[in-house]
Amino acid sequence: MNFDDFHKWVYRELGINLASYKPTQLNRRIDSLMSRIGVKSLEEYTKLIKTNYEERQRFLDFITINVTEFFRNPELFNELEGLLKEKVNKEKRPLKIWSAACSIGCEPYTLAMILKEINPSYKHKILATDIDSTILAKAKAGVYTNVEMKNVKKNIMDKYFTKQETKYLISPEIKSLVTFKKHDLILDRYESDFDLIVCRNVVIYFKNEVKAEIFKNFSKALRPGGLLFVGATESIYNYKEYDFSKASTFIYRKV
Known part of the structure; x- marks a missing residue:
């Protein structure tokens, strides 16, 4: 069996399209x-x-990089x-947000x-998706270790987390803003607005x-x-090819 055969087997058996990944990096x-x-x-690995x-x-x-x-x-x-902050103050309404490939939920x-700190009265709608069901289950549980917490300021930690021994539990108030769903960026339809x-x-x-193709679909969404x-x-x-302008170094705005 060569890597091409293995990629086809993974797609057939596990539903993950490895043909979309850079082959040298992936096979390494x-x-x-x-x-x-x-x-x-x-x-041997296939059988395992x-x-x-x-x-x-x-x-x-390992493959879906968490x-x-x-x-x-x-x-x-x-x-x-x-x-x-600018957007919320200008539009004066809850925002609809998508955290794609959200892993264990830190990002959503x-x-x-952040949104709760900007304006606690709005109930924003955050969709968080990932290809991996096990990872999504961890995200829904909202239990974290010191490793994930290293950039969290003390005032935010005190406000939105409960510490239990060596673990940190995200508050129900923050959990209630996020909906988790399985989604494949390559194969599945994108929501809009x-x-x-x-x-x-x-x-x-x-x-x-x-x-x-992904950037084109993001732009449409x-x-x-x-x-x-x-x-x-x-x-x-x-970025102009996808109808974006630059809002910041790694942030783009749909024209």
């Missing part, structure tokens, strides 16, 4: 995971994923907060806390044509004047 990651668990061939739930889950977590924390790149979230909950879409550190792993916030390594150099 799979090789690294296999050697870490002592598997010698793709045939098929029969061992834990290894299958480890593979899915590195996350609250207020990741705090200076960029400060810029976003300024733009959101960060957005909920968003005021903000946040998708960070994900499209960097996709091939250019797939990336272009935003209201005029809506914002797209991408990761700190994901500048969109041809």
